[in-house]
Amino acid sequence: MITTIIFDMNGVITDDEDCHELATKKAFQLVGVVITPEIYRKYCLGRPDTTAFKELVEKFNVKSSDAENLIAIKTQFYLEIIKDDLKIYPDVVELLFKLHQKYTLALTTSSTFEEMQTVVHKLEIEELFEVIVCSQDVLKGKPDPEPYLLTAKRLGVHCNTCLVIEDSENGVQSAKAAGMKCFAITNTEEAVNLQLADSIITKYSEITDQLIQGI
Secondary structure (H helix, E strand, O other), X not given: OXXXXXXXXXXXXXXXXXXXXXXHHHHHHOOOOOOOHHHHHHHOOOOOHHHHXXXXXXXXXXXXXXXXXXXXXXXXXXXXXXXXXXXXXXXXXXXHHHHHOOOEEEEEOOOOHHHHHHHHHHHOXXXXXXXXXOHHHOOOOOOOOHHHHHHHHHHOOOHHHEEEEEOOHHHHHHHHHOOOEEEEEOOOOXXXXXXXXXXXXXXXXXXOHHHHHOO
């Protein structure tokens, strides 16, 4: 029986993957590296900056800056971009409040603490989550199961009672590797990339108690 629902943030709650991509491009432009859409999807989508930026610095042999510094720069670009224009997906906040009445909720994101804190404060949803795990909390990010395993550990629940809401292939892989059920929503990736999920949805109105308990 599902008792806990864990949400990813970017691409699930916030429609801001384009903001992360732009901030990443701007950060790497400063060290002479062009991040194409293909490179961003391969290295960054659904993965923590700590992993992605380290790999990109190595791939492009960046000598003028390290990954940690570039992450700090990217975070500032991101926060500036969303300051006056943070987009969220239709019906998702209403869904959070509805599910909160019946289920324990948690947030597991590849975003930095600063990015996560800004978003949840802006949307006034922080109190809905019993536990929040972000990129600084783990050594291995998605698609490794560590983020979701840590979330379950902090909640004190078994993984088989957890349902994850994800949007990326890496996120789905992480949730399933942790032994959790997973709904994937086609906000940022096509359904063909999300086949590991227990159910693929296109809008949040599809998430009902019947669907949740039927998986």
